[in-house]
Amino acid sequence: MAQVLEFKLPDLGEGLTEAMIVQWLVQVGDVVAVDQPVVEVETAKAMVEVPCPYGGVVTARFGEEGTELPVGAPLLTVAVGAPASGGDTEGSGNVLVGYGTGAPPARRRRVRSGDPARSAAAPAGDNGPAEPVGLTGAAPAAVPGAERSAVTALQTQAGATAAPVRPDGPARPDGPARPEGPVPVISPLVRRLARENGLDLRQLHGSGPDGLILRADVEYALRAATAEAQVPQAPATRISDVPGTRTPLRGIRGAVADKLSRSRREIPDATCWVDADATELMNARRAMNATGGPKISLLALLARICTAALARFPELNSTVDMEAREVVRLDRVHLGFAAQTERGLVVPVVRDAHTRNAESLSAEFARLTEAARTGTLTPAQLTGGTFTLNNYGVFGVDGSTPIINHPEAAMLGVGRIVPKPWVHEGELAVRQVVQLSLTFDHRVCDGGTAGGFLRYVADCVEQPAVLLRTL
Incomplete structure (x- = not known):
């Protein structure tokens, strides 16, 4: 019996947390070999071809070209044949910039037709996001070809697939405010400096490790607020209302912008x-x-x-x-x-x-x-x-x-x-x-x-x- 495995965006190293899909190298229905590159992504550092640790038939892809995905988000699913020993399917074991392909995630419970709640989303204790809708609206684990254990039938069925589906994920915050809980600062002096000047630390993005707020961050914010108060205010115009061509600051360009801004702010x-x-x-x-x-x-x-x-x-x-x-x-x-x-x-x-x-x-x-x-x-x-x-x-x-x-x-x-x-x-x-x-x-x-x-x-x-x- 064939098994459908999910391949997630791996950790690409150097502290990178997301990548943008530049080009898909495979289509739904293609047969892929172990460690074959399946997608080209752009991180804040470079362009990287991502190899798939499984060999089989691609049954679903997640994310269109130009989409940014966080590390750990599903990339694609692959239908593979049953292991000869009857045990768990092994990954290739190779490493991609510090990422070991290792073993696949644990098999999820199959969706039953009478359980609409399971069909919509996975419970909080499940091993990942909800099962993606793949070939004909059914969850990958319930693909008829997989049940017949015929990879050829899977490939034929995949040829008439619908458009790729983007994975669900948490929405990005609209503003820079931090979530509830303690705000990480480098010292109590920094917290007191912000409190005495009426500065909300939740509105700051720290330049220290893991977003740690440094004294320089607080002083910079206070200087910026003082300068803004001294400038006569013109009629407000929202940047979003200004006409023109917009280019997203992401990938390499976004990383350059962040590094140059930090250099100008700190040095x-x-x-x-x-x-x-x-x-x-x-x-x-x-x-x-x-x-x-x-x-x-x-x-x-x-x-x-x-x-x-x-x-x-x-x-x-x-x-x-x-x-x-x-x-x-x-x-x-x-x-x-x-x-x-x-x-x-x-x-x-x-x-x-x-x-x-x-x-x-x-x-x-x-x-x-x-x-x-x-x-x-x-x-x-x-x-x-x-x-x-x-x-x-x-x-x-x-x-x-x-x-x-x-x-x-x-x-x-x-x-x-x-x-x-x-x-x-x-x-x-x-x-x-x-x-x-x-x-x-x-x-x-x-x-x-x-x-x-x-x-x-x-x-x-x-x-x-x-x-x-x-x-």
Whole structure:
């Protein structure tokens, strides 16, 4: 006798709680093999193909393309043959970004025609949501083909299926208010500060772990309320009434928006910049590539300069732990670099960049850039950076004051390299000039350290032989 198993959206790792269906890779009625990818989803980190741990016939799908589902929501149901040993059906045992497919959920009690309450919803103690309506209005566990234990009959019956059904789930709250119960705050001082200023903590979303409300969150809300009270109020216009094209902030774009907002809210950043003569650096790259072998990219040379500068000024390879009120200086350099894709800005990370030479850095940049363009970067390749290199010169601009990639402490920006008049060895000449900018977290260092870092980078750009001291 065939058995209908439910496959739920797995935990995709990195603390991700939901994913958006981008493309279904199978149809109802298709025969799937164990670990065959069945759907492509987009998380806040990357695009992921999700494999099904069961082999059999797809009897129902849940969610149309563009639908966001929480982790644990049903994705599809699969009719599989009865196990040879008569025991429970095993999953594939493989792992998808920290998710073990393991064993399937326990079999549910079959719906009886005289029990309308069971047909509508599962009781509170059941093993999941109500049985989805699949092929012809009957619950999957009661599919006639499954009762006849004929997979071919199931496939034939599935060919005339109705449209996919979205799973029921709790509605999203209309506002930011928290549910009833105690509000998690980092200390009693924060609770007292909110109480004395008449601030409702339930209206805040904490920026700490698991939504913990920090003192910075309360102070930011109080400043915002004060600024709003001082501005003359114009006639109210609801944003929802403003005409225009609306683009949902979700997936990668939503994650970028959240991270940039948090960085601007929490990090007291400052920027310093300098113009540098990059003529000798361009000549050095040309000489390297003329010798044969893999080509060395300009980004790789700049990355090599960054790692040398961070060895001299390790304060900028840090992060701030506000709960412990400590600056954590990191021992390894995981170098992020900004990459613009059709899905938005992403920051792939080159692991242990301080141990790589220019040739190794070139190869890794090329590999990660290609993965970013094709949308195949994994969450692990997009997290864990300690310092970011932003080459915005590719957009044809000279300078920028970028937002620090939270929770890092600094970002080096590189503008376009263009010929400009420059005083070289006492003579006016046309040289290849670039503007370098360093945006840094003022909590980890003062201007002297930031200026020293940027000056060292500029010296290496102007005289690449300076790097020979650290090779």
